[in-house]
Amino acid sequence: MKKFFMVLAALAVMVISANIASAQDEQAAPEAAATEQVEATEVNPFDVKSEVPLHQALKTKFIEGGAGFMSLIIICLIIGLALAIERILYLTFSKTNAKALVEKVEDAFKKGGVEAAKDVCRDTRGPVARMYYDALMHYDEGVDVVEKHLINAGNVEQSRLENGLSWISLFIAIAPSLGFLGTVIGMIQAFDAIQAAGDISPNVVAGGMKVALITTVGGLIVAMILQVFYNYILAKIESINIDMEESSIDLVDILAKNK
DSSP states (O other): OHHHHHHHHHHHHHHHHHHHHHHHHHTTSOHHHHHHHHHHHOOOTTOTTOSSOHHHHHHHHHHHTOHHHHHHHHHHHHHHHHHHHHHHHHHHHHOOOHHHHHHHHHHHHHHHHHHHHHHHHHTSOSHHHHHHHHHHTTGGGOHHHHHHHHHHHHHHHHHHHTTTHHHHHHHHHHHHHHHHHHHHHHHHHHHHHHHHHTOOOHHHHHHHHHHHHHHHHHHHHHHHHHHHHHHHHHHHHHHHHHHHHHHHHHHHHHHHHTO
């Protein structure tokens, strides 16, 4: 599933790159005409009353912020979202009714012994069922050994649940860093323009300052979006961990009663 989402992310990056190239081609018109068009259509992308479509205004701001840095920020967003969606789907499918599984295992254990209980676990998806199956494989070795295997299996399942989170946190950190890097470069460009013109008029420094501000805003927005998904994933992992811990206690109690 992760490979599937990475392929989707790669396709999305290609589409974004094509849009960037087309947007740059559209802006390659004669300089005077382009200047008149920009002056006539200069809008705030957050102004809902603007006659210019929102996606067109955002594309314009994207190009103004510098296609290089903004492309890297968008790539961070696409890959981060692909990883986040993959984790959300994995955790959603991993979430099961743990209490119902405990009741099925207990009922199967009473009717058919440990083999029937293992069959129930084998036919059930989710980390709790895998923990149960691994622990019941060592049923003949005693409850203490079963409990140790429950702990070990729980650690393995915990690692599976958290797989890929380090990459999401990496993109959360990289996106604003790229924005701040664009800010620094924009400021350098502004000071270079001041030095070349020998003047500190607003028209001289406006270009560099615009690049600086747009890249910073872009990086921060991407980081905030990914942070929301990251915290949501952590909440789902915590919920599954609670189910695993409670279910482990229930299984030990069942084995102790039927020993």
